[in-house]
Every structure is written in C-alpha cells, then in structure tokens.
Amino acid sequence: MDVELLEIKDFISQYAPFDELPEEALAEVVQSVEISYFRANTTIIDFKDEISELYMIRSGIVELFRRNGNLYNRLDQGQLFGQMGLLTNNKVRFPAKTTKDTLLYCIPAVIFYDLCERFESFADFVEAEDSTRLKQAVESNSDDANALTTSKVKKLITREPLIVPIDTSVQAVAQMMAEEYQSAALINDPSLDDSEGNNLVGLISEHDLCAKVIAAGLSIDSPVSEVMSTELISLDHNAYIFEAMLIMLRNNVHHLPVLKNKKPIGLIEVSDIIRYESQNSLLFVSSIFQQQSPEDLALLSKQLKDCFVRMVNEDANSHMVGRAMSEIGRSFKQRLLELAEEEFGPAPIPFCFLALGSMARDEQLMVTDQDNAIILDNSYDPAVHGEYFEKLSHFVCDGLAACGYIYCTGDIMATNPEFRKTQIEWEECFASWIDNPNPKALLNCNIFFDLTGVYGRIKWAEHLNAFILRRAKKNNRFLACLARNALNRKPPLGFFKDFVMESDGRHNNSINLKRRGTAPLADLIRVHALAIGSQSQNSFDRLEDIIEAGILPKSKGEDLQHAMELISLVRLRHQALDIESDIEPDNNIEPENMSDFERRNLKDAFLVLSNAQNFLKYRYSATL
Amino acid sequence: MYNFINKEVLNWSAFLKLKAQLSKDERLKKFYDVGTYHDDTKLQDIEFVALDFETTGLDPKKNSIISIGLVPFTLKRIYCNQAKSWFINPKDKLQEDSIIIHGITHSDLKGAPDLRRILDQLLEQLAGKVVVVHYRNIERPFLDLHLRALFKEGIVFPVVDTMQIESNIQRKLAAGFLNRLRGKKPASIRLGQSRKRYNLPTYQPHDALTDAIATAELLQAQVGYHFSPDTPIKDLWL
Known part of the structure; x- marks a missing residue:
C-alpha cells in the first residue's frame, strides 16, 4: 500500500521550487524526506563538512554564515539551504546554525540531482544565487508589460538618418529625401570641430520644404541653411518611446534625432510612434501648460x-x-x-x-x-x-x-x-565641497x-555638471567621503511574518523603502558615477555607464539594476495601492502587506545592496 | 528519577530472550528472537520506530484497530522513506463518531486487509527496534489483545512513551512548594500541546502516519531539551 505522507506533501508543495513539480516528482521528493529536529543555537552543518543533502526549513529559523563569521543570510519556513554545496564540490559553503528551535526536511542528494536533471525550473531556482533569482523575477515581471512604457526609442530606429552638409542646396536635399523615402534630414557643418561628437546644426523636414521654400517662393538653389530649423531637440537612444512623445508634444516638433554617444544614429518622427495611443500622463503634461x-x-x-x-x-x-x-x-x-x-x-x-x-x-x-x-x-x-x-x-x-x-x-x-x-x-561652492571634503558637510549636499x-x-546646469565631474573624478578623498556617507543607511536583512529583521537582530514593524532601499542605492551608484565621470543623472543610466567602465566585478552592475528596479517597483506598487484605498501614500511598507513574491525578492535585493555597500567601502577607502 | 512502578519489565533484553524460548507462535518467536537493546545502550545508538494506531474506540476489549502508521527513526533522523501505513478491516462496527474523529470512512475500509494479513510486515518493522508511542495504553494493549484473539498468544515489547516523558517533565516543573502556592498546574501533555512547547509545527491530527511522525519529532525534541544522546535507554523505556 502506498504511503501517503500528507503533512510533508502539503508543506513542500507550497514552496518554490517544488510548487512547480508535477505530482509524481513531488511524491518522490516527499517519500525521500528525512526529518531532523535541532534546538535553538545549534550548528546544523559546519564549513567544509561533506554535504549529501538539501535542507528545507519546516519550521524555525536558520542563519548562514560567511567564512569570516559574518552573517550571510537568515532563512525561515519553506526556504532551502545546502544547494550551493551540492552544486559545487559537495563541501558546505555557508555553515548553518539555528537561532530558534528548528525542524528540517533533509532531501537526499540523489533526488536533488535527479530533479535538477529533469526539471529546468527546479535547476534554475537552485542554481540561481539570490541575485540571479532577483533578475529572473524582474524580467519575468516585465514580460507582459506594456510595450509603450518599457520600449526604448532605439527600437524604433530602422535605418541611419540622412545627414547632409550645410552647403547643400534645397533641391538636392529634397532629391535625397525622395530617393531614400525620408520625411526629414539632418544637417551638419563639417567645418565644426567634431571631437565632441556632434556637429549637427539643424534639421529640415517636408514641412519646412513646403512652407519655407515652395509657399515662400524661395529658389530651389538656396542653401539648406536658410530654411532648416536650428532649434535641435534630440534624444538619447536609451530614452523611452514615451519620453519621445512627451518631448514632441511639449516642443511641438515632429522629428527627433536620436543620439548615441552624441552621434546621431537615427531620426524618429511622429508617425513612428503614432501607433501607440496617447497616454494619460502626456495629456497631463500638456494640461499643466494650459493652466x-x-x-x-x-x-x-x-x-x-x-x-x-x-x-x-x-x-x-x-x-x-x-x-x-x-x-x-x-x-x-x-x-x-x-x-x-x-x-x-x-x-x-x-x-x-x-x-x-x-x-x-x-x-x-x-x-x-x-x-x-x-x-x-x-x-x-x-x-x-x-x-x-x-x-x-x-x-x-x-x-x-x-x-x-x-x-x-x-x-x-x-x-x-x-x-x-x-x-x-x-563653482566655488562645489570646488570647496570637492577639494576639502568632510563627510559631515557632504551629508547635506548629496542631492x-x-x-x-x-x-x-x-545650459548652465550642464556646464556646472561638467565642472563637477572634472573636479570630482580624480579626487579620491572626496570620493571616499561620499562613499562613507553612502554606507550610512544599511538595508535590513529580511522579513519574518510581520516584522522587519535588521542586521543587528532588532525587529521593526515597517520599513521605509526609500530611506532603506532606493536612496542608499542611488547614493552608492552616484559615487561610482562620479568616479568614472559619467554624465548621466538617472541611476539606471549611470549604471549602464558604470558597467561599461568595467569598475564593478562581473555582473554586479546588472545585479544592482535589478535590485533598484525591484525595490522601486514594490515601492510604487504600494503607493498605488495606498492611493487606491484612499490612504495617504508613503514610502513605508509593512511586511504583513507584502506578497510572497515581494518578500522573497526584496530580501534578495537587499542582499545585493548590502554586498555592493561592502564593495564600495573597499573600493574608495582612501584615508580621510 | 522515573517511576519504576510504571515499568512492565525490569530487564527487557533478558525478558525478550525468555519470550523467544517460550513462544508457541512462529511469527512471535521470530519477533522475540531479534531481541532488543541492552539497558545501558545510549539513545544515540538506538533505532526507534514511532507507532500510532487509530481505533474505533478506547477499549481494547471492545474496539478495533482501523489504521496503523509507523516510521523508523534515530535521534538524528526520521526516515520517511521507510514509513508504512495500513488500513485494517475492523472487527466491530465502525462507529459514526469515530468516522468523524479519524476522517476514515466505510469506503476507505472496504477491501482493507484483516490484521492477520499484514501482521508479518508489521512485526518485521517493529522487531529489534524500540517502539515509541504517545500514550502507551493504546498501541501495546490493542495489539496484545488482537493477537490473543487471533492465535491465543499476546505480545509484549518495550515502549518509550512521549506522553509519560512529558508528564514527568511537567510534573517536575510544577512541583515545589512555591509552585503549589501559586497554584501552578502541570501543563497539557496531549500530543499537539506537547509539541508546541518545543516549537514543533501543528499538524492535522488523527492520521496514523502523521501522528507517528509527530511522535518521532517530539521524542527528538524532548531528548534535545531534557536528556542527552548518552542517556541510557533504561531511563526512558517502560
């Protein structure tokens, strides 16, 4: 007669990665389980012990430690440990100790390897470090997202822009446009210095040709410089399609050159994006200007x-x-x-x-x-x-x-x-902040x-930014001060039932996701961005620059992007929920209001932040 | 420290050897032949088997076993892959109220084997191991009387009773002049309540195998808290 281990099956099937296993595979796991009880404060496995099973926490709390004795992670009901050891050299990587009375389900290595072999979702889950799991969470989350809000303008670019020199005649430009089926062309001035990457001086559109040439009776031999629009509004290739629409609407233009590293790589027009229906926030911006x-x-x-x-x-x-x-x-x-x-x-x-x-x-x-x-x-x-x-x-x-x-x-x-x-x-003010840094003074001028x-x-703001970048880039003492300030706000360790677990073991009832999550992340990213002289302001754009500069260990930049996205997402979802339930939105979130998805992934995100803070400390540790 | 009067037999190992010689029934003879541990064997060296019966009532003379769950374990591990469970066709009529308690229905028991059919397997699982139950006045007496009815010979074996252990501990905690003055009473020693004291999870009761596993976990926890792996088995078995 088949043995039915009801309690064990009910429990295991609730938690990832077992929740996605088919019935018969789940039954095999359940049948293989060995149960073990550990009192609070006992060592379950020690560093370099042989490891021959995967552990799942049935009840209680287990802490994992790094080799240096620092706390690496704290796990509770339904979470796994031991998989890293099983996947590498069958030696315990993170010693595990109970902090509360704990009941463990031990799943033999043979079953574990078999599941990894047979089920991709299982292998993905256990092979993923916390940060990778985070990435999967963020990406799978955006799969079904609205194309307009998540696609970038570079996706709209299908060909190179038509660029003509400034002394070309109006007729010649029109002929080229006709040949290439372009409704506009960019004008450059080859005599200008191209070292900054940009000698664009204007843009000419079909409308310009119609209104300023034909209607005005201008000679078709006139140079294009006479009729081109010189107020060039351009867009970075990483901008969202949404932004392109905003800019067109605000400036009443129908063409936007798209730049990459200040060089034009394309020209988008209204018709490129017209298929996207206009969004509420676009209308909102235009109504602001009508008040x-x-x-x-x-x-x-x-x-x-x-x-x-x-x-x-x-x-x-x-x-x-x-x-x-x-x-x-x-x-x-x-x-x-x-x-x-x-x-x-x-x-x-x-x-x-x-x-x-x-x-x-x-x-x-x-x-x-x-x-x-x-x-x-x-x-x-x-x-x-x-x-x-x-x-x-x-x-x-x-x-x-x-x-x-x-x-x-x-x-x-x-x-x-x-x-x-x-x-x-x-400039003097920034010079003094940068040249004679002191952490206390800098604390208030971060923003x-x-x-x-x-x-x-x-333009003055851009000049000031350029001034700051030149000055800050080489100044190690300044960067060290800024780095030190960026470490002031530490993320929590994780969540248990209805409280936030701090790394010093304290509990809190809620967590401010801005103060403890996105703000320290932005601080940390800013330090790296200033160190490499990135001209970007947005944290995601800065991260792109930082990744490109190669100053972070492999894939850590991507981890930070995912952590930032995840924490921000949770933050804005909760604000939206607050608003919908007529509560004044804030940045605080109570663990009991979090979904399992949010708990698990926020915890992973905080771990990424914590590791990145450690890295920051070592990278910019000039003596102050 | 434990109540000697509770003990069925003073020297289990010697007693089972005796039984092996005297037993008439082949199956029981075989069971006794395997013997049991010496009194001074340490808990850490012992193979236990947690056993739970669901019955139609509390009186072994009138009521019957309807399901059996068991799981072998040691102080370190509970081996679910060796767990067993059976439904048994009861001798007496299945009472409506026990249907409610166990959630076992007539259709579950339809075609369920007679105790005789599974006895060999059951005895094989128990032989040589120390049986662990929560409340010893069910499993041992029920099995004993059922066997007497079937082949005129009963069965004895040592058991560890997690309820008795809990009772002793609670009585000790509630003892003393001051506690009596405060009116402190011994806490509940039912399986679920006992488990809570060791932060063990709550299970759905009245499934024989679940209860057997719950009992095994409880013993691991009790030993973790109140004894040591070096404690001799004679301190625990009855």
Whole structure:
C-alpha cells in the first residue's frame, strides 16, 4: 500500500521550487524526506563538512554564515539551504546554525540531482544565487508589460538618418529625401570641430520644404541653411518611446534625432510612434501648460494621483514611472516660472532654475519634497536683483507646495538665499565641497550632485555638471567621503511574518523603502558615477555607464539594476495601492502587506545592496 | 528519577530472550528472537520506530484497530522513506463518531486487509527496534489483545512513551512548594500541546502516519531539551 505522507506533501508543495513539480516528482521528493529536529543555537552543518543533502526549513529559523563569521543570510519556513554545496564540490559553503528551535526536511542528494536533471525550473531556482533569482523575477515581471512604457526609442530606429552638409542646396536635399523615402534630414557643418561628437546644426523636414521654400517662393538653389530649423531637440537612444512623445508634444516638433554617444544614429518622427495611443500622463503634461494660475495648477495636481495609479497598473517599470513623474514635476516648475515672469515681469538678468535630487535623476515617485536652487548670472547684484529673485522663488516654491510637492525639510530650496548663487559662486561652492571634503558637510549636499536645469539658461546646469565631474573624478578623498556617507543607511536583512529583521537582530514593524532601499542605492551608484565621470543623472543610466567602465566585478552592475528596479517597483506598487484605498501614500511598507513574491525578492535585493555597500567601502577607502 | 512502578519489565533484553524460548507462535518467536537493546545502550545508538494506531474506540476489549502508521527513526533522523501505513478491516462496527474523529470512512475500509494479513510486515518493522508511542495504553494493549484473539498468544515489547516523558517533565516543573502556592498546574501533555512547547509545527491530527511522525519529532525534541544522546535507554523505556 502506498504511503501517503500528507503533512510533508502539503508543506513542500507550497514552496518554490517544488510548487512547480508535477505530482509524481513531488511524491518522490516527499517519500525521500528525512526529518531532523535541532534546538535553538545549534550548528546544523559546519564549513567544509561533506554535504549529501538539501535542507528545507519546516519550521524555525536558520542563519548562514560567511567564512569570516559574518552573517550571510537568515532563512525561515519553506526556504532551502545546502544547494550551493551540492552544486559545487559537495563541501558546505555557508555553515548553518539555528537561532530558534528548528525542524528540517533533509532531501537526499540523489533526488536533488535527479530533479535538477529533469526539471529546468527546479535547476534554475537552485542554481540561481539570490541575485540571479532577483533578475529572473524582474524580467519575468516585465514580460507582459506594456510595450509603450518599457520600449526604448532605439527600437524604433530602422535605418541611419540622412545627414547632409550645410552647403547643400534645397533641391538636392529634397532629391535625397525622395530617393531614400525620408520625411526629414539632418544637417551638419563639417567645418565644426567634431571631437565632441556632434556637429549637427539643424534639421529640415517636408514641412519646412513646403512652407519655407515652395509657399515662400524661395529658389530651389538656396542653401539648406536658410530654411532648416536650428532649434535641435534630440534624444538619447536609451530614452523611452514615451519620453519621445512627451518631448514632441511639449516642443511641438515632429522629428527627433536620436543620439548615441552624441552621434546621431537615427531620426524618429511622429508617425513612428503614432501607433501607440496617447497616454494619460502626456495629456497631463500638456494640461499643466494650459493652466493660468498657481491655483489652477494646484487643482490640476489632484489628478496626478490617478495618473500615477494608471501608469502603475499599466505595468510601467519604475524607470518609466520615475521619468514620467519627474517630467510632470518639472512641467509644474516650468509653468510656475512662466507664470512668475508674467506676474513680476521678465527676469532682470539671466538665470537657470535647477531641480535637485530625485527629480534631477528622473526617479520621482508620488511622495516627494521639492529640492531646488537657482544659478544666477555673474552680473547679479543683490541690492538691485535680490528682491526679484526672492519673490520669484517664493512664488514657485509656494506654488509647488500647493501642488503637493512639500517644502524641503532641509530647506534646500530656491527660497533660501544660500541656494541662489551666481555661476562663479556655485563653482566655488562645489570646488570647496570637492577639494576639502568632510563627510559631515557632504551629508547635506548629496542631492546637489544630482542636478538638472528646468527653466531659463538650462545650459548652465550642464556646464556646472561638467565642472563637477572634472573636479570630482580624480579626487579620491572626496570620493571616499561620499562613499562613507553612502554606507550610512544599511538595508535590513529580511522579513519574518510581520516584522522587519535588521542586521543587528532588532525587529521593526515597517520599513521605509526609500530611506532603506532606493536612496542608499542611488547614493552608492552616484559615487561610482562620479568616479568614472559619467554624465548621466538617472541611476539606471549611470549604471549602464558604470558597467561599461568595467569598475564593478562581473555582473554586479546588472545585479544592482535589478535590485533598484525591484525595490522601486514594490515601492510604487504600494503607493498605488495606498492611493487606491484612499490612504495617504508613503514610502513605508509593512511586511504583513507584502506578497510572497515581494518578500522573497526584496530580501534578495537587499542582499545585493548590502554586498555592493561592502564593495564600495573597499573600493574608495582612501584615508580621510 | 522515573517511576519504576510504571515499568512492565525490569530487564527487557533478558525478558525478550525468555519470550523467544517460550513462544508457541512462529511469527512471535521470530519477533522475540531479534531481541532488543541492552539497558545501558545510549539513545544515540538506538533505532526507534514511532507507532500510532487509530481505533474505533478506547477499549481494547471492545474496539478495533482501523489504521496503523509507523516510521523508523534515530535521534538524528526520521526516515520517511521507510514509513508504512495500513488500513485494517475492523472487527466491530465502525462507529459514526469515530468516522468523524479519524476522517476514515466505510469506503476507505472496504477491501482493507484483516490484521492477520499484514501482521508479518508489521512485526518485521517493529522487531529489534524500540517502539515509541504517545500514550502507551493504546498501541501495546490493542495489539496484545488482537493477537490473543487471533492465535491465543499476546505480545509484549518495550515502549518509550512521549506522553509519560512529558508528564514527568511537567510534573517536575510544577512541583515545589512555591509552585503549589501559586497554584501552578502541570501543563497539557496531549500530543499537539506537547509539541508546541518545543516549537514543533501543528499538524492535522488523527492520521496514523502523521501522528507517528509527530511522535518521532517530539521524542527528538524532548531528548534535545531534557536528556542527552548518552542517556541510557533504561531511563526512558517502560
């Protein structure tokens, strides 16, 4: 008579990777189980012991240790250990000890190898290090995602752009366009220095030929320089299709050159993306620019929540949502500044309004405070211009606050006179931060290293960024200080039933995913990015640069991307859930509200972060 | 420290040798021939077998066995791959209330073998091992009386009773003048309650094999907490 081990079968079949096994394979596993009880604080297996079975925790808690005695992982009910040893040299890799009374199911090695052989899903699961499993989780999650929100513009490029020199005649350009079935061409100036990678000077479209040549009765022998549009708005090849749409809509253009390393690799037009239906957030941006007062903007901002929830529910990835929300945030700022200039008259001297922190990194989510500053022209005279910029700043910051962007608790806002500096003053300020670093002073100015221009002389922000990069790149003491600060916030170890397990063994009821997850990740990525002189601001883009620079151990950069994506995803999903249940969204999440998927993968993500912090410590450990 | 009066036999090893010589039934003779451990054998060297019967009632004279579950184990391992379970066709009518308790229905038992048919297998599993039960007044007496009815000869063997062990421990914990003053009573020693004290998981009760495994786990835990692998078996068996 067949023996039915009901309890064991019920238990094992609940947990990965056994949950995907067919009935008869599961039965074999169940029949093979040996059970063993261990009191709290006893060693189950020791380093370099022979290992001949896979262990599954039926109840209790087991801790795994590194060779140096540091805690590597903490496991509870349903989790496995011993697989790494079985797959490598049959020696225990991570010694295991119980911290609570523990009942173990021991599955013999023969069964384990047989399952690996027969079932790919099983082999994938047990062979995956925690970080690989994370990758699988992130990728399988985006499989069914909306193409619009996850595809990049480079996917739209099917051929090289048509590039013609600036002295070509209008007719010749038209002929080339006709021959190549192109509706627009890029114009370059070969006499310009190409070392920066870009000598593009303009763009000509069918519409230009129609309106500026034929309708205007211009000679077809005229040089193209007379009719081309010189306001070139371009896009990086890593931008999302969604972003291309935003830019076209905002700037009322129908063609966008796509650049890779500043060289044009393609030209996309409205018709390339017209098949994607317009998204809510696009309409939202355009309606921001239609509002006529800060009050109107504040009323409109109430709809932002719905827009956010829709995006999350449409399976946009975090990179995408972050960009869209940042774009919307910047649009609010821009519109407020336009309104301010209508109210107080045009600015007496040129200036550039800056966004700092998450908005500059394109990583803004729902709950965010405003971090901003102003770069003033060097001709700034406080006695003459001071009052104007004081009023302008208050107008903008108060307006933003009314739109739900709460005042920065650290007072890093344009309303603070300290953060309205001239170009020279800003450079001096950054120079002193970088040249004479001290961790304490740097702690509060972290976000200044993520800056972008949103209004006015946007180029100034780029110049300032370039200045910072030149200065920071070679300065090891500065990087070491920044690295040290990036280690201040450690991730938790994992979750148990309804609490968060900290690495020092403490419990907490909830975890702030921004403070403990995405923020330390962004900090850490920033240090690497500054070290290699990356011009990117977004953490994902920075990681691409970091991976390319090859300063991280193999595949660790990808691990960080997946960890960032996963933590951000959980964060924005929970914010969306909060909003949908009429709760004020925040960054806190309680373990009892997490799905099994989230628990398992968040834990893996935190492990990646923790390992990356360790690496950071060693890489930038110049004496301070 | 353990109550000697509880013990059936003072020297099990010698007693089983005697039984082997006196036994008339071939099967029982064979069973006794295998013998058992010496009194001073350490727990870590002993092969146990956890045994559980589900019965139609509590009185071995009137009621019958309806299912048997057993699993061999040591202090280190419980061997599920050697676990066995059988349904037995009961002598008496299956009572409605025991259907409710065990979840075993008439159709489960339809075609189930008579105890005689599986006796060889059962005895083979038990022979030479130390039987572990939770509450010894079921398994041993039921088997003994069933065998007497079948071939006029009963059966004896040493058992370790996890309920008795738990009872002794709880009584000791609740003993003492101060505890009596506080009105402290010994805690429940039922299988599920006992297991909780060792942080063992809760199982669905009343499946013979599940209960046998639960009993084996409980003994591992009790030894882990209150004894040592070097404790001699004479301290535990009854």
